[in-house]
Amino acid sequence: xxxxxxxxxxxxxxxxxxxxxxxxxxxxxxxxxxxxxxxxxxxxxxxxxxxxxxxxxxxxxxxxxxxxxxxxxxxxxxxxxxx
Numbered sequence: 001x002x003x004x005x006x007x008x009x010x011x012x013x014x015x016x017x018x019x020x021x022x023x024x025x026x027x028x029x030x031x032x033x034x035x036x037x038x039x040x041x042x043x044x045x046x047x048x049x050x051x052x053x054x055x056x057x058x059x060x061x062x063x064x065x066x067x068x069x070x071x072x073x074x075x076x077x078x079x080x081x082x083x
Contacts, residue, residue, distance in 0.1 A: 001014050001015055001016060001038070001039050001040065001041070002014070002015045002035060002036060002037065002038065002039070003015070003033060003034075003035050003037060003039065004017070006030070006033060009022070009027055009030070010022050010024065010027065011068060012030070012033075012054070012065075014039065014041070014054075018041065018067075019067065019068035019069075020041075020052070020054065020065040020066070020067060020068055021065060021066050021067070021068055021070070021072075022054075022063050022064075022065050023049060023050055023063065023064040023065065023066075023072075026062075026063035026064050027063075029056075029059075029061040029062070029063050030063060032056070032059050032061070033056065037056055037058065037059075038056070038057070038058060039054050039055065039056055040054070040055045040057065041053075041054055041055075042054075042055055044064070047064060048076075049064065049072065049076050050064035050065055050066050051065075051066050051067070051070075052064075052065050052066070052067075053065065
């Protein structure tokens with residue numbers, strides 16, 4: 001699946017119309033994304049912060065995401081800010 005828009009560093013819209021918020025610690029991995037990047041969405045069960053991951057197999061990277069309509073809990077953001 002390709003990127004439709006990635007105008008803001010912390011969010012991405014894929015060609016299927018799905019919108020995702022990117023976990024801040026994973027933002028550097030998105031710097032190599034291009035409109036033609038072939039990305040896959042995978043559900044993840046063992047992560048306390050994010051529900052899905054966007055995988056770029058060509059570059060061997062994975063970023064954790066939640067649906068754009070969701071919010072991270074304040075304590076999750078606090079833990080990230082102090083780490």
